[in-house]
Amino acid sequence: MTTSSRTLGDWFSEFSREAFRLETLDDYSQSGGVDAYHAFLAGEEQPEDYKTAGWVKTVADATRAGKRMYRVHILSRPLTDYLRFELAWGYHRNMAAGEEFFILDTTSHENPIPEAPDFWLFDDETAAVMSYDDNGRYLGVELLADSRLTGFKAYRDTVMERSVPFAEWWAKYGE
Numbered sequence: 001m002t003t004s005s006r007t008l009g010d011w012f013s014e015f016s017r018e019a020f021r022l023e024t025l026d027d028y029s030q031s032g033g034v035d036a037y038h039a040f041l042a043g044e045e046q047p048e049d050y051k052t053a054g055w056v057k058t059v060a061d062a063t064r065a066g067k068r069m070y071r072v073h074i075l076s077r078p079l080t081d082y083l084r085f086e087l088a089w090g091y092h093r094n095m096a097a098g099e100e101f102f103i104l105d106t107t108s109h110e111n112p113i114p115e116a117p118d119f120w121l122f123d124d125e126t127a128a129v130m131s132y133d134d135n136g137r138y139l140g141v142e143l144l145a146d147s148r149l150t151g152f153k154a155y156r157d158t159v160m161e162r163s164v165p166f167a168e169w170w171a172k173y174g175e
Helices: 008-014 034-041 054-064 079-095 151-164 166-173
Strands: 018-023 068-075 100-105 117-120 126-132 137-146
Touching: 008 034, 008 117, 008 126, 008 137, 018 079, 018 100, 018 151, 034 079, 054 079, 068 079, 068 151, 079 100, 100 126, 100 151, 100 166, 117 151
Parallel strands: 018 068, 068 100
Antiparallel strands: 018 117, 117 126, 126 137
16 A cells, blocks of 8 residues: 655655665666766866755754654665765765764675665655666655555664664775
């Protein structure tokens, strides 16, 4: 069963406790921030509209209200160009707004949940399963609020148990 008429955007303003994100891809370069990604690759400064993007306000509003926003990215080294961009610019920008990040580095360990899709989990009530094409282009979302939630909670618990805080990982492997 899918959720009611709420959209993914609605969930970002309406969740009450926590929003968890699992990222499993090495490339989201066609899904937003494309100009900033190109600026990063060209060695330019961060565009002002990237620094002040609507997402930053969404995160800041939620965390100021006492809500938790956090994510785990499953990745392996060496990092793709996109991951270098996301971690160096995106994660640092969003951390300043209050979002928490964790890394599950599978460079020397197997991925404990290779079948897991990208998703958001809101208040343990709704999973937003994200779809992307092979080029990192966002295709859409399926919102679920049914018996399948147990699996998404298990994915979250598994990766949180095995990941390390981003700042710790970045200090060791960042660029």
